[in-house]
Every structure is written in structure tokens, then in C-alpha cells.
Amino acid sequence: MSEQVPPLDEVDAQVAAAAAAAAQRGTLAGARATGTAGTVGVSGGPPAGKDMYLRLEDVGKTFGSVVALDGVSMDVNHGRVTCVLGDNGAGKSTLIKILSGVHQNDSGTMYVAGQPTAFGSPKDARDAGIATVFQDLATIPLMSVWRNFVLGREPVKGWGPLRRLDIRAGQEIARRELQMFGIDLRDPDQPIGTLSGGERQAVAIARAVYFGAEVVILDEPTSALGVKQSGKVLKFVRDARDRGIGVVLITHNPHHAYMVGDEFVLLKRGRMTNRWLKEEVALDELVAAMAGGAELEDLAHELGA
Numbered sequence: 403m404s405e406q407v408p409p410l411d412e413v414d415a416q417v418a419a420a421a422a423a424a425a426q427r428g429t430l431a432g433a434r435a436t437g438t439a440g441t442v443g444v445s446g447g448p449p450a451g452k453d454m455y456l457r458l459e460d461v462g463k464t465f466g467s468v469v470a471l472d473g474v475s476m477d478v479n480h481g482r483v484t485c486v487l488g489d490n491g492a493g494k495s496t497l498i499k500i501l502s503g504v505h506q507n508d509s510g511t512m513y514v515a516g517q518p519t520a521f522g523s524p525k526d527a528r529d530a531g532i533a534t535v536f537q538d539l540a541t542i543p544l545m546s547v548w549r550n551f552v553l554g555r556e557p558v559k560g561w562g563p564l565r566r567l568d569i570r571a572g573q574e575i576a577r578r579e580l581q582m583f584g585i586d587l588r589d590p591d592q593p594i595g596t597l598s599g600g601e602r603q604a605v606a607i608a609r610a611v612y613f614g615a616e617v618v619i620l621d622e623p624t625s626a627l628g629v630k631q632s633g634k635v636l637k638f639v640r641d642a643r644d645r646g647i648g649v650v651l652i653t654h655n656p657h658h659a660y661m662v663g664d665e666f667v668l669l670k671r672g673r674m675t676n677r678w679l680k681e682e683v684a685l686d687e688l689v690a691a692m693a694g695g696a697e698l699e700d701l702a703h704e705l706g707a
Contacts, residue, residue, distance in 0.1 A: 453479040454516075455616050455648050456501070456532070461510035463496050470496040474510070474674045476667045478617050483639060483649040485659035487692055488669035494652050497669070498621055501650065502534040503527035531616030535606040537625065543595030547587060548576035550594045551609050579608045583638055600631035604638045617648040624658050636662050656688045668692065 456478035463471040471493045499505040503521030521527045541550045552572045559568040573590040624632040668676040
């Protein structure tokens with residue numbers, strides 16, 4: 403016997419309930435960051451401003467005798483983009499893993515909503531409202547767009563042993579949330595692998611925002627994209643910022659960072675060499691600092707350029 407399709411008003415109610423639950427998760431994220439198992443929370447620390455959600459103070463990480471990070475400080479505020487720049491081996495990946503709960507810092511302090519915090523696992527970071535979009539996007543290419551969007555948090559209907567996946571609600575959630583980021587999804591059942599690189603980035607960002615992220619960390623989102631697709635991703639970053647999300651943009655491209663960034667942190671061999679607000683630095687200065695300044699001039703002299 404075929405399953406009876408629920409009326410549209412029932413689907414709308416389920417979608418609204420899922421959206422309300424996601425909003426509640428985002429509101430409670432700060433409290434969970436200091437009260438859940440696996441997360442260390444201690445009273446005190448710097449006062450959390452109205453918009454400041456995440457702060458690092460002199461954070462360091464070593465692997466044996468190798469210093470991966472040393473003395474890194476930065477703030478992440480709601481509605482602002484903090485760009486972390488650096489060449490290969492600068493320590494960007496280690497920083498991402500500390501923020502996302504994969505590694506714990508060996509020195510310094512991380513504050514979440516004003517409370518000293520140490521994540522015991524990536525789940526603790528997600529529960530605290532910190533979502534990370536890695537370069538591989540963590541999507542399944544042959545699975546549909548909507549299934550990728552709700553993966554791990556699928557809407558269900560029914561009760562008890564009769565609970566089952568609510569396909570129509572999942573499709574409607576994905577379609578609506580992606581439309582807010584300017585993606586008009588033709589068919590939510592199409593495999594996500596058929597989307598462009600920029601559109602897959604939009605799916606990953608929209609998914610993080612929908613499920614209550616206070617801060618979204620983007621790991622080199624434009625590194626494998628062309629000029630046009632990179633522009634689309636930067637627009638999605640701006641849209642997330644305009645919705646009040648704090649964004650950490652990890653990149654080695656100062657031009658992309660300067661287009662959307664509000665604050666800039668420059669890493670070199672694990673150490674923070676510069677930290678600016680946008681009004682304090684010009685693009686040329688940012689490019690020169692990223693390229694090594696004096697080192698680049700010495701190289702140009704050697705090559706006779």
C-alpha cells in the first residue's frame with residue numbers, strides 16, 4: 403500500500419518547527435559551550451562584548467619539538483569577517499583544528515561567549531555554535547542536494563517505531579535556505595556533485611547557518627575555483643556576515659580577503675606577525691606583508707627584476 407502524502411499545511415508546519423528548533427540551538431549555543439561534558443568552562447576572563455563571540459589569547463600548539471602555533475591572538479565578532487592569511491606552513495590548518503575541536507591548544511586561552519573554553523572534540527565545537535567548512539566540503543557527490551543539506555540531522559515524521567524520514571520537509575528546508583543565499587535550486591533531488599564548486603560551497607555555508615552556527619570557519623574556500631566562482635563564494639561570505647554570523651576566512655589570497663574582510667591576522671611559520679582592522683591597512687600593504695616584503699625585494703634583486 404502506498405504511503406499517503408501529507409497535506410501542504412502539515413509540511414509547512416514541520417518546516418517551521420525545524421526552523422524554530424534550529425534557532426533555539428543557536429540561542430543556546432553559548433550556554434552549551436560552558437556546560438556540556440567534554441568542554442571545560444571556567445568563570446572569569448575578558449568581558450564578552452555585544453558582538454564578540456570567540457577570542458584567542460596567546461594560543462600556542464606544539465607537536466613534540468615542532469612549534470606549530472605560538473602567541474596567536476584574535477577576536478571573532480558577530481556580523482564581521484576575520485581573515486587569517488598565511489603561506490603554506492604558516493599554521494593555518496593547526497589554527498582551524500584548534501577552533502573546531504580536533505586539537506587542544508597547549509598554551510594560551512580560548513574564550514567562547516566570554517568563558518575560557520577547551521573543546522574535547524569536534525562535537526563540542528559544533529554544540530558551541532562553531533561550524534567548520536573544510537576544503538573537501540564534507541559532501542557526498544552522488545547523494546542529492548537536500549540529503550546532503552540535512553545529513554545527520556534529518557527531519558522525521560511519525561512517532562515511536564513508525565518514525566521515518568520526512569522527505570518533503572527536507573526538500574523544502576534545503577530549497578528555502580539555499581534561496582536565501584541566492585541559489586535557485588532547480589531540483590533538490592539532483593546529485594550535489596552536479597553543482598558547481600561555488601554552489602557546493604553555498605550549500606555547506608547555508609547548512610552551517612541553518613543549524614545554528616554562531617561562527618563559520620571557511621578553509622580556503624576559493625583555492626580551487628576560477629575567478630567567477632570565487633566571486634560567488636565571496637558573495638556568500640558577505641551574505642553570511644550580513645545575517646549576523648561571525649566568519650573566519652582562512653586564505654592565502656590577500657585580494658579575496660580584502661574584498662570581504664573586516665579584520666586581518668597574518669601568520670608566518672606558526673607566529674602571528676601582524677594584526678589589522680581594515681581601516682588600518684591598504685591592500686598594497688597587505689599584499690607586501692603576505693609576500694614577505696623585504697624577502698620579496700631581495701628575491702627580485704637576485705633575479706634582476
